[in-house]
Amino acid sequence: MTEKNRRAAALLHHRAVALKRGEPIAPPIVQSSVFHLPGEPEADYQYGRFGHPNWDAVEAQLAIMDDAPCVAFPSGMAAIASVLYTNLTSGDRIILPSDGYFTTNAFAQEFLSPMGVTTTLHPTATLHQLSFDGAALVFLETPSNPGLDVCDIAAIAEKAKSAGACLVVDNTMMTAFGQRPLDLGADIVVSAATKAPGGHSDALLGHVASRDDELITRIRDWRRLAGAIPGAMDAWLVHRGLETLDVRLERMCSTAAVIASRLHDHDAVISVRYPRLKSDPSYSVGKNQMDNFGSIIGLTLKNKTVAEAFLSACPSIAQTTSFGSVHSSGERRARWGDAVPDGFVRLSIGCEPVEELWTAIEKALVGAVNGN
Numbered sequence: 001m002t003e004k005n006r007r008a009a010a011l012l013h014h015r016a017v018a019l020k021r022g023e024p025i026a027p028p029i030v031q032s033s034v035f036h037l038p039g040e041p042e043a044d045y046q047y048g049r050f051g052h053p054n055w056d057a058v059e060a061q062l063a064i065m066d067d068a069p070c071v072a073f074p075s076g077m078a079a080i081a082s083v084l085y086t087n088l089t090s091g092d093r094i095i096l097p098s099d100g101y102f103t104t105n106a107f108a109q110e111f112l113s114p115m116g117v118t119t120t121l122h123p124t125a126t127l128h129q130l131s132f133d134g135a136a137l138v139f140l141e142t143p144s145n146p147g148l149d150v151c152d153i154a155a156i157a158e159k160a161k162s163a164g165a166c167l168v169v170d171n172t173m174m175t176a177f178g179q180r181p182l183d184l185g186a187d188i189v190v191s192a193a194t195k196a197p198g199g200h201s202d203a204l205l206g207h208v209a210s211r212d213d214e215l216i217t218r219i220r221d222w223r224r225l226a227g228a229i230p231g232a233m234d235a236w237l238v239h240r241g242l243e244t245l246d247v248r249l250e251r252m253c254s255t256a257a258v259i260a261s262r263l264h265d266h267d268a269v270i271s272v273r274y275p276r277l278k279s280d281p282s283y284s285v286g287k288n289q290m291d292n293f294g295s296i297i298g299l300t301l302k303n304k305t306v307a308e309a310f311l312s313a314c315p316s317i318a319q320t321t322s323f324g325s326v327h328s329s330g331e332r333r334a335r336w337g338d339a340v341p342d343g344f345v346r347l348s349i350g351c352e353p354v355e356e357l358w359t360a361i362e363k364a365l366v367g368a369v370n371g372n
């Protein structure tokens with residue numbers, strides 16, 4: 001039995017221990033902002049900003065996945081902001097990936113910098129070469145989004161520890177079923193359940209996980225006082241999504257491996273990034289710390305025109321941003337200003353049967369190249 005499978009099985013039955021005879025197996029959606037509270041304010045649930053049954057249900061699942069206490073937030077960015085606001089103070093320096101999720105860097109620039117927090121940007125692939133001396137916090141994403149470069153989490157954790165810096169890993173790309181940064185020495189994990197955990201393009205949620213109880217208490221206090229709280233329905237949707245995450249990821253990652261290797265061999269393609277390709281720069285570090293190789297493929301086509309023609313011509317690829325859904329999707333990342341070629345497409349592989357998806361992709365690819 002693998003550790004991942006143990007957690008996947010436990011997740012499906014987490015409610016069993018507390019269930020009384022006649023209670024529902026699926027958690028009810030509790031659409032209430034207030035709770036019956038006579039006399040002294042002592043009850044598990046008091047007011048909707050302090051605590052809520054649907055947060056508890058989804059946090060119990062996430063805690064099993066990360067093997068750590070978890071705090072749910074209304075989005076991945078709310079989770080990230082809570083960690084940065086609760087851990088930093090004026091005069092601190094932080095290290096962020098220059099090739100990471102754009103919004104995290106924008107947040108640091110807009111809101112941390114005026115508070116006196118300075119930021120050093122550094123690429124993921126060479127993070128191990130950077131000195132962490134004097135840094136209060138190191139933030140990493142591996143594989144990076146959208147470039148799919150990786151860094152060795154255990155080695156970075158050791159470096160951060162000896163420099164006295166807190167290591168935060170954004171694990172959105174992999175989820176805890178694909179990679180467990182806390183087991184590799186990270187202090188804090190943040191993640192957007194908006195992506196694969198929700199998985200159906202219908203909910204936003206984020207979470208913070210840490211084995212440091214004091215830190216988790218502070219994050220929970222932050223949520224209660226700042227008011228960055230998830231809605232009951234989104235928490236419920238992600239709870240439902242997490243129950244099939246393991247099986248969806250199996251399909252998505254195995255399909256991604258097939259599609260990536262066929263794209264890699266295809267004449268119409270300039271280059272492909274996918275960590276499972278043995279020729280990929282991320283393969284050797286990735287295989288040591290990842291339980292799967294993910295469902296995201298970086299596909300570079302000749303130019304913007306060919307890339308847009310490909311996306312428009314493929315009925316099996318939803319033209320949208322985000323990733324990790326049952327619906328395969330794709331977009332040209334340069335449209336958001338990412339430092340990638342104009343013809344770079346981030347493909348997120350969903351749950352379509354592999355040969356149907358490949359047939360649609362190849363037809364659109366050949367059409368786009370021949371037509372342009």
Ligand SMILES: *Cc1c(COP(=O)(O)O)cnc(C)c1O
Pocket residue numbers: 074075076077078101141145170172173191192193194195204205206
């Ligand atoms: C999407 C994403 C986020 C932010 O999640 P939201 O739910 O959109 O706020 C953070 N980090 C990474 C790597 C992401 O892909």
